[in-house]
Amino acid sequence: MGGLFSKSYYHTDPVTFATQITDTESDDTSNCKEYDYIVVGGGSAGCVVASRLSEDPSVSVLLIESGKSKGNLFTQIPLAFTKVFGSEVDWSFTTTPQKAQGGKQPYWARGRILGGTSVLNACIYHRCSPEDFDGWAKGGATGWSYDDLEPYFKKAERFLPNKVPESVNIEHKGQSGPWVIGQDGDDSGTAPIIPKIIAACQNVGMDYHEDLNKGGRTLGVVRLPGTVDEKGRSAYPSSYRVWFCHTQIFSAETGSSTATAYLTNEVLARPNLTVACSITVERILFDREPSLRAAGVQLTTAPAAPKFRVRAKREIILSGGVIGSAQTLLLSGIGPKDELEQVGVNCVQDLPSVGKHLADHISGGPFIFRAKPGYTLDYLNNRLAGAPAILQWLLWGTGPFGKMPLGSAAFMRTDDPVLFDQTHETVKDLSSGPNSPDLEFMWTPAIVPDFFSSGKPGEHGITFSSVALKPESEGSIVLRSNSVWEKPLIDGNYFASENDVNVVLRGVRLLFKLARTEPLASVLDLRPQSADKDSYFWPGDLEMDKFTDDQLRDWIRANGAPAAHPVGTCRIGQSSSNSVVDPSLKVHGVGGLRIVDASVFPTQISGHPIATIVAMAEKLADLVKDSRNSAPVV
Ligand SMILES: Cc1cc2nc3c(=O)[nH]c(=O)nc-3n(C[C@H](O)[C@H](O)[C@H](O)COP(=O)(O)OP(=O)(O)OC[C@H]3O[C@@H](n4cnc5c(N)ncnc54)[C@H](O)[C@@H]3O)c2cc1C
Numbered sequence: 001m002g003g004l005f006s007k008s009y010y011h012t013d014p015v016t017f018a019t020q021i022t023d024t025e026s027d028d029t030s031n032c033k034e035y036d037y038i039v040v041g042g043g044s045a046g047c048v049v050a051s052r053l054s055e056d057p058s059v060s061v062l063l064i065e066s067g068k069s070k071g072n073l074f075t076q077i078p079l080a081f082t083k084v085f086g087s088e089v090d091w092s093f094t095t096t097p098q099k100a101q102g103g104k105q106p107y108w109a110r111g112r113i114l115g116g117t118s119v120l121n122a123c124i125y126h127r128c129s130p131e132d133f134d135g136w137a138k139g140g141a142t143g144w145s146y147d148d149l150e151p152y153f154k155k156a157e158r159f160l161p162n163k164v165p166e167s168v169n170i171e172h173k174g175q176s177g178p179w180v181i182g183q184d185g186d187d188s189g190t191a192p193i194i195p196k197i198i199a200a201c202q203n204v205g206m207d208y209h210e211d212l213n214k215g216g217r218t219l220g221v222v223r224l225p226g227t228v229d230e231k232g233r234s235a236y237p238s239s240y241r242v243w244f245c246h247t248q249i250f251s252a253e254t255g256s257s258t259a260t261a262y263l264t265n266e267v268l269a270r271p272n273l274t275v276a277c278s279i280t281v282e283r284i285l286f287d288r289e290p291s292l293r294a295a296g297v298q299l300t301t302a303p304a305a306p307k308f309r310v311r312a313k314r315e316i317i318l319s320g321g322v323i324g325s326a327q328t329l330l331l332s333g334i335g336p337k338d339e340l341e342q343v344g345v346n347c348v349q350d351l352p353s354v355g356k357h358l359a360d361h362i363s364g365g366p367f368i369f370r371a372k373p374g375y376t377l378d379y380l381n382n383r384l385a386g387a388p389a390i391l392q393w394l395l396w397g398t399g400p401f402g403k404m405p406l407g408s409a410a411f412m413r414t415d416d417p418v419l420f421d422q423t424h425e426t427v428k429d430l431s432s433g434p435n436s437p438d439l440e441f442m443w444t445p446a447i448v449p450d451f452f453s454s455g456k457p458g459e460h461g462i463t464f465s466s467v468a469l470k471p472e473s474e475g476s477i478v479l480r481s482n483s484v485w486e487k488p489l490i491d492g493n494y495f496a497s498e499n500d501v502n503v504v505l506r507g508v509r510l511l512f513k514l515a516r517t518e519p520l521a522s523v524l525d526l527r528p529q530s531a532d533k534d535s536y537f538w539p540g541d542l543e544m545d546k547f548t549d550d551q552l553r554d555w556i557r558a559n560g561a562p563a564a565h566p567v568g569t570c571r572i573g574q575s576s577s578n579s580v581v582d583p584s585l586k587v588h589g590v591g592g593l594r595i596v597d598a599s600v601f602p603t604q605i606s607g608h609p610i611a612t613i614v615a616m617a618e619k620l621a622d623l624v625k626d627s628r629n630s631a632p633v634v
Contacts, residue, residue: 009268010069010114011276017062018276018299018308027285029296029311035062035274036314037624038297040281040328042067043116044258044610045597045617046319048156051178051262052621054273059628062274062310064299066324067112069277075119077393079377079401084120085451089113093323093490095475095562100495106562107451108490114277115259116321118610121564123226123256123404125181127153127213127615128607131433140574141602142583144616146215152615152622153213157181160228168211179261179614182228189403191445193375193462193523198223200520201410201441204513205418213611217435221410227256227610228404258614282484284316284332284593285309286348293591303485315624318570318595319617325599326355326477326569327488329580334590343479349589353571353580355488358475359604360566361440362494363465364504365559368447369515369540370525371460377446378460406444411437411469411607414506421509424549425502430470436606439507440467441514442563449536450561461537462524466507467563469606472497477569492566495557504556505549512544565609567601584627585620596620 011017019032039050042065050063067089074083085107086092093108111117130146137145157174159181168183198221202208207220268275279299287295296311318325329335330345335354337347377400380386393401413436414420414427431438441464447455448463455461475493480486495501515524530541539547539555547555573579576588579602585594596617598609605612 008069009265009275011274012278012301014276014279014299014301014306014308017274018310021298021307021309024298024307027287027295029285029287029309032296032309032311034311034313035060036312037061038310038312038316039063040297040316040318041065041116041320041324041597042114042259042275042277043111043319043321043324043597044118044613045116045620046317047115047258047262048614048617049317049319049596049621049624050273050275051267052618053624054267054270056625057270057272059314060272060274062276064276064279064281064297065114065116066280067114067116067277069114069275071113071119075113077390077401078123079380079403079405081120081122081405082448082451085109090120091323091487093487095494096489096491098492098494100493101557101560104558104560106492106494106560108562108566109451109564110321110323113259114263114275115257118227118257119259121610122406123228124406124409124608125213125225125227125611126608127215127611128605128609129218129432129436130215131431131436132603132605132607133612135432136572136602139602140579140583141572144572144583144602149612149615149619150215152618153611155618156611156614167209169214172214178264179258180228180256181225183223183225189399190407191375191377191400193371193445193520194408196375196519196523197443197462197514198408200514200517203517204510205416206410206412219411219413219416219435219437221408223408224404224406226404226407227261280484281320281328282307282331284328284334286332286590291591292349292589294587294593303483312592314628315592315594317620317624318593319597320599321597322358322566322569322599323477323488323490325595325597327479327484329354329570329587330479330488331482331484334587339478344482345479349587351576351580351588353573353576353578355477355569356474357568357571358477358490358492358566359471359568359601360475360492360494361467361469361563361604362471362473362492362500362504363442363467363561363563364508364556365465365561366449366536367464367466367508367511367540368449368461368536369464370527370537371462372523372525373460375445375523376460376462378455380446381454382457406442408443410441412439412441412507412510413437414439414503419510420506425505427502427506428472428499430472430499432470432606438468438470438606439503440469440607441465441507441511442467447536455536460525464511465561465563466504466511468500468503468507470604471500471503473500474568492562494560494562501553501556504560505552508552508556509544511540515540565598565604567598567604567609570595570599572600572602584623594620594624
C-alpha cells in the first residue's frame with residue numbers, strides 16, 4: 001500500500017519473483033528462479049537478517065512474508081496496541097484446552113505482517129539478565145553468552161532518550177544502529193498513578209534503578225526503555241499521518257518495528273533485495289544428493305492458488321517465529337518421525353525436538369484494583385474525552401497515545417526475604433543465577449480485563465500481572481494436518497508444574513500488600529466488603545487474609561494468561577536428540593538450512609525477548625557472511 005508519492009517495493013504476485021510449477025509432489029527446483037539466500041518469515045528476526053545479508057551487493061536475497069507489508073492506524077499508535085488483536089495483521093492463535101486451567105484456551109496474538117510481532121508488541125526493549133545467556137553457553141549453546149551477544153545488542157541499537165537519567169551510562173548503549181531505543185526518564189504524559197506505583201514498590205522494599213539494560217544485577221522497579229522514535233516517543237511502522245480521501249499523501253518513517261528500522265526505503269531500493277509480502281511458504285524442498293540439503297521453498301498466495309518455487313544457491317534461513325518455524329520444518333518432513341507419519345508427512349530428517357520444549361511466561365491473569373478518578377487512562381475509552389488526546393498524537397505524536405503501554409515494571413526474586421514470606425509454600429530456584437529475577441510485575445494504568453475488552457464507562461483502575469519468568473512447565477506445537485493453512489495444535493501446558501503456580505502466588509500476595517502501601521493506597525478506591533466474584537475488581541478489592549492459599553491458587557489457574565513470550569520450539573543444542581539447531585543455528589543433519597527467531601532460545605530468559613531476538617538475528621547475519629566463502633554455491 002504505497003502513498004501518492006511513495007514507491008512500492010513489495011512483491012505480492014509470485015510471478016514477479018518465483019517460478020510457477022504444476023508438479024507439486026516432487027522436490028524439483030532445477031529450473032526455478034534463484035537467490036543466494038531465502039529468508040522465510042519477514043518478522044522481528046527476518047527483517048534484520050534480510051537487511052544485513054543484502055548489504056553485500058554481490059549476493060541476492062529474497063525475504064518472504066505471509067502478511068501484508070503495512071498495517072493500519074492502530075499498528076502505529078503505541079497505546080492502541082490491543083486494538084490490533086484479532087485483526088488481519090494478527091494470526092489470532094488459541095491454544096489447545098489447558099488441563100491445569102480447567103480447559104481454558106488462552107489466546108495467542110502473533111504478528112502476520114512485515115515486522116511480525118514487533119509491529120503489535122508493547123515496545124519494551126529489555127536486554128534481560130546476562131546470567132540468562134551465560135546459562136545458554138554453559139548448556140551447550142557455545143557462542144551465545146552475554147559477552148558474545150552484547151556487541152550485537154549494541155549493533156542493533158541507536159539509543160536516543162529524550163532525557164537521559166543521570167545513572168544511565170550511554171557508553172554501554174549502541175549509538176549508531178538502525179533501531180531507535182529510548183527512555184522517557186520521567187512521567188510527563190503518563191497516568192498520574194504510575195509514579196505512585198513506583199514509590200509504593202520502593203516502600204515495600206524494592207530497589208529503584210534507572211537503567212534496566214546495564215547488565216549485572218537488574219532486580220528492582222524500573223522505568224522501561226522502549227522502541228521509540230527520535231522525538232523520544234514510542235512509534236510504530238511507517239507513520240503516514242497525513243491522509244486525503246483515504247490515500248496516504250505523506251509518509252514519515254519514524255520507527256520502530258524491525259521492518260521500519262531495518263527495511264528503510266534505502267534498504268528496500270537495493271537491487272539485490274526482493275521483499276515478497278502476502279506470500280506463504282508451504283514447505284522446504286530438498287536436494288538428496290550428495291547429502292540432504294535445503295534447496296528451495298514452495299510458496300503460494302492462498303490455499304487453492306497456483307504454486308510457485310524458488311531455489312536457494314547458498315542458504316535458507318527460517319524466521320517464521322516460535323510457531324511458523326516449527327510448523328515449516330514439520331510440514332517439510334523435519335521433526336518427530338512418528339508424529340509426522342500420523343498426519344501424512346514423509347519424514348526426511350527425524351528430529352524429535354522440533355515443536356517441543358515450548359516455554360512461555362505465564363501470569364496469574366489481570367489483577368485489577370479500583371482507582372479514584374483522575375489517576376488512570378480509562379478516560380481515553382470515552383470518545384469525547386479521548387478525542388483531544390488522539391488529536392494530539394495525530395498532530396504531534398505526543399501525549400498518552402504516544403507513550404509505551406507499559407512504561408514501568410518490577411523484577412524480583414521470590415526467595416527475597418524482604419519481599420516475600422518464605423514460610424508458606426516451597427518455591428524452587430529456577431532463576432538463571434543469583435542476580436536474575438524469576439518474577440515480574442507489569443502494570444497498565446487502565447482497566448484491561450482481557451485482550452479484547454476495557455473497563456465500563458465511569459470506572460477507573462490499574463491492571464497488574466504477576467508473571468512467572470522461569471516456568472518449569474513445557475508445552476509443544478504439533479501439526480493438525482499436512483497443510484500450512486491449518487493452524488497447528490499449540491499446547492502451552494500452562495501451570496502443569498505446581499511450582500509455577502506458587503511463583504505467581506507469591507507475587508499475588510505481594511500485590512495485595514502493594515495496593516495497601518502508600519502512596520499508591522491513597523489513590524486506590526478498594527471496597528473490602530465487596531462479595532461480587534464476577535467483578536473484575538475481585539479479588540483485589542478484598543484483604544489478603546480473606547483467602548486461603550488454595551483459593552488463590554484456584555483463582556490463578558482459572559485466570560492465568562500467557563505473557564506472549566513463547567520460545568524454544570527449535571532450540572539450540574549440541575545433540576540432535578534434544579535440540580533442533582547447532583550453535584551456528586544450522587538444523588542438525590540438513591545442509592543449507594538455519595533458523596533464527598524466538599524458537600531457537602535454548603531456555604526461557606527472565607524478561608522481554610525482542611531485544612535478544614534482534615541481537616541473535618544480527619549475529620546470525622555475521623555467521624552467514626563469515627561462512628560465505630567456505631560454503632559452496634549450488
Ligand atoms: C501482544 C504482545 C506484546 C509483546 N510485547 C513485547 C514487548 O514489549 N517487548 C518484547 O521484548 N517482547 C514483546 N512481545 C514478544 C515479542 O514481540 C516476540 O517474541 C517477537 O516479536 C517474536 O519475534 P520472532 O522473530 O520470533 O517472530 P515474529 O516476529 O512473529 O515473526 C515471524 C514472521 O514469520 C511469518 N511467517 C510465519 N510462517 C510463515 C510462512 N509459512 N510463510 C511466510 N511467512 C511466515 C509471520 O507472519 C511473522 O511475520 C510481545 C508479544 C505480543 C504478542
